[in-house]
Amino acid sequence: MTSKKAAPNAQPAQRVIKKYPNRRLYDTDTSSYITLAEVKQLVMDSEPFTVRDAKSNEDLTRSILLQIILEEETGGAPMFSEAALANIIRFYGHAAQGFMGSYLEKNVQAFTDIQAKLAEQSKTLTPEMWAQFMNMQNPLMQGMMGSYVEQSKSMFDKMQEQMQKQTEQMLGAFLGKR
Known part of the structure; x- marks a missing residue:
């Protein structure tokens, strides 16, 4: 058996x-x-x-x-505004659709990672320490949010570079076929 x-x-x-x-x-x-x-x-x-x-x-x-x-x-409290939803819809069928999807996915993952780190660190905090931690003057909070913003900016810069390279390739192919 x-x-x-x-x-x-x-x-x-x-x-x-x-x-x-x-x-x-x-x-x-x-x-x-x-x-x-x-x-x-x-x-x-x-x-x-x-x-x-x-x-x-x-x-x-x-x-x-x-x-x-x-x-x-x-339901009760939507996450996306009408303007945000309209902007997302505009990317469908657009040349940047793939980049935007990847950009959003990476940003949501980065935000989720930060949230998980905060949750892990909050397990050891007293209510007083938690109040101090949530104060935006806290260097750790500023560092984490700064890291998120920097990571988001880096992803956006990479997306722009990829779009520029693809545009140059398309224009090169188009202008080379005259």
Whole structure:
């Protein structure tokens, strides 16, 4: 009799959620139907999962994540202003679409990393130390935010350089074909 043990450093199997034509979501791990709110909780808990169409097996994960964002945005306190959403829409189909997606992704990750560092450091703070820490005069807070701003600026500069190189290549190819 052999037992199936996961390797000590093995990644857990990715959870599969099936979406049926009646729009219900079925969690294959728990063998039960779940709600969009429960899928959101999986995201909040950093649980790896994928959403698949029950008939075609098409990956619907992005669609479900966008649906969660839509519900959050139409709920109480939206994260994006109308102007920000309009600007994001304008990048679709634009030559810089790929750069913008990458830029946003890297900035969100950098912000998430800073937030995680703050959370880790806050575990050892007393309420008095926390109040002092949150004061923007705090050198550590200024350093972390400065680091984020610098990282964001660096990513933007790289994006501009890549766009300039592509423009030069396109113009070179265009002007060379006369």
